[in-house]
Amino acid sequence: MVTDKIKFGTDGWRAIIAQDFTVYNVARVAKGQADWLLKDHKNPTVVVGHDCRFAGELFAETAARVLCANGVKVLLSKGFISTPMISLGVLKLNAQQGVVITASHNPPSYNGYKLKGAHGGPSSPKDIAAVEALIPEEVTIPTESIEYYKEKGLLEYINLEDMYVDYIKTKFDFDALNKSPFKMAYDAMFGAGQNVIKRLLPNAVLFHCDNNPGFHGQAPEPLDKNLQEMAKAIASTPELKVGLATDGDADRIGLYDEDGKFVDAHNIILLLIHYLFKYKKMTGKVAIAFSVTDRVKKMCEHYNIPVEVTAIGFKYISEIMVNEDVLVGGEESGGIAVKGHIPERDGIYDGLVLYEFMTETGKTLKELCEEVYAIVGHFVYERNDLHVENSKKEAIIAKAQANGYAKFGKYTFNRIETIDGVKYHLDNGGWMMLRASGTEPVLRIYAEGNSKEETLDILEEVKKEIL
Template identity: 80%
Template sequence: MITEKIKFGTDGWRAIIAKDFTVYNVARVSKGLAEWLKPKHAAPVVLVGHDCRFGGRLFAETAAGVLCANGVKVLLADGFISTPMISLGVLKLGAHQGVVITASHNPPSYNGYKLKGPHGGPSSPKDIAAVEALIPDEVDMPQQSIAYWKEKGMLETVALEDLYVEYLKEKFDFEMLNRSPFKMAYDAMYGAGQNVIRRLLPDAVLVHCEDNPGFKGQAPEPLDKNLRELATTIATTPEIKIGLATDGDADRIGLYDEDGNFVDAHNIILLLIHYLHKYKGMTGKVVIAFSVTDRVKKLCAHYGLPVEVTAIGFKYISEIMVHDDVLVGGEESGGIAVKGHIPERDGIYDGLALYELMTKTGKTLKQLCEEVYDIIGRFVYDRHDLHIENDKKEAIIKKAADGGYARFGKYGYDRVETIDGIKYHLDNGGWIMLRASGTEPLLRVYAEGNSKEETQDILADVKATILA
């Protein structure tokens, strides 16, 4: 049998269902995980769960069966779960590792396999590489049922959503939030967060909070272009003052203000720093991925908070959060963690924190953003994903790395950074970044300007230059 090498990308292994993401390949990865765990622990325990994607239960039970057959006890989540539920569960239940069957925000044809560490966040890059190196080319497929492993005491089912909801009740005053003058709308994007807001904020307006494994054909990524129904709902319902959206596995966040305007991850990171430091008096380092706005540095300088920039991938931020005192850690893609919670992205937790800020201050999201702009100035960010063949994608990145772009149309630059991707600091104070996806045939083009018109003009000039 000829088997492909399985590679973990920025956030887990992802592949197209039935093409490369198969029961057999899930078994191979699970065998590698078992082989990595057994020398480390006398009685290893792994928490396994799946989100709402097609085949989730089948793939989770496949992983569980292989782990059990190789001497690893499994705690199997009962029903679909979010990634933060697994991370919290690993920590609370004392498991040695967590497995989430999810492709996060990827298109519905994909599924994936994420690894979570005992600290309650993504496994470290070193541990992921070690598991990857142990994935065999061939694996024996166990024939025993889940019921068999339960009888043998090798598998237990756990109610992770209940554990997570009770944890949130300890962290937030829901009596206060349910009396908030600001009504919330929540879009689960047919993802794994769909039950949580329903349980905690019963008066919230719910959008796409039903099970649809194909997400109605839409990639469940909380970007403005994918959330038009939520935006319209807010714009046409005056009592709704905040819109919260989370992705397929509910670890990423998108927000809307009271006018139905999108509030992106850069602004959410800034708002969380502002809330936790100015309003709650909390301190700590701020850790951001390379693609996050430099306005974070400006806000942190104002507040006297240190900043660290990492490669893209929340696992790098989480690793720092485990060892350092971190106030906020965040990515441009909407994955944000905050002090006082687990070192994990959690769209629902972040959304509740900002809903709490609004409720306590009596200020709208728009007014709170204005407070931040008074310190750092206004800016507009956007990202275009160019779906192009891998050869073309790699050629553009190579040309950029070799200094082949002297300018982008009318926009010149004075400085280049290459922490992860290639970032050009423009003469006008904005920036451009080029970065190739590690999991899909696409090139991401990032830009920030001083207005919406300028940002769109920058993007147009960049695309015209690199695609010429």
């Protein structure tokens, strides 16, 4: 049997179900993981779970059986779970690692395999590389059933959703939140966050909170274009004052204000820094991915908070959170972690922090955004994902890295940064960035301008120039 090399991208290994994401390949990854764990641990334990995607249970059980067959104890989640539930479970149950079968925000045809570390966040880049190096070309899939390993004491079922909900209840005053004057709408995007909000905020108005592994053919990514049903409902329903959305495995966040206007991750990061530092008097540095707005640096300067910029991939931010005192760590894609919680992206937790901010101050999300703009100025951000062949994608990035672009239409730039992708600081005060996706055949164009029209124009001019 000829097998391809399995590569972990920005966040885990992702592939198309039944094409490369097969039972056999999942078994190969699990075998590499088992070998890696057994090198350093006598009786390692792994927490395993899956989200709402097609065949999640089959793939999770495959990983569990391979791990058990190799002498690794497995704590297996019953029913679908979110990525933050696995990370919390690994930490609380003193496990050595976690596995989430998820392709996060990718289209429904994808599934994936994410590794979580003992610290309660993404496994470190070093550990991921070590597991990847041990993935065998061939593997023997055990014939024994899950029940067999349960009887042998190598497998135990656990309820991660209950554990997560009980933990969240200790972090917020739900009596106050459930009496909030700001009625919430929540869109689970058919993802793994769907039960949690039902349980914690029974008055919330719910969208797409049923189990649909095909996501109605829509990638479960919390972007404005994918959330129009909720946006329109908020705009036309006066009592709905805020909208929260989470992605397929509920680690990413999107928000809407009372007008049904999208509040993106850049604004959410700024709001969290503003609330935690100014209102809650919390301290710590800020860690942001390379694609996050420079307005974060402006706010950190205003509050005299140190800021660190990382390559793209939350594993880099999580590593800083484990080793240093971090107030907020976040990515442009909506993956954000805050102090007082696990070093992991968590869309529901972030949403509850900002719902608490609104409820305690009696201010709407729009009013709180204005507080932020008073410090950093108004800005508009947009991202364009171009589906291009890998060869074309690589040629464009190579040209950018070789300083092959002098300007983009009428937009000139004064400096370039290349931490991860290529970022152009424009003479109009905005910026633009080119980067190849680490998980899909996609070239991303990121842009920030002073108005929506200007930002869309930047994207258009860049597209014309590179294509």
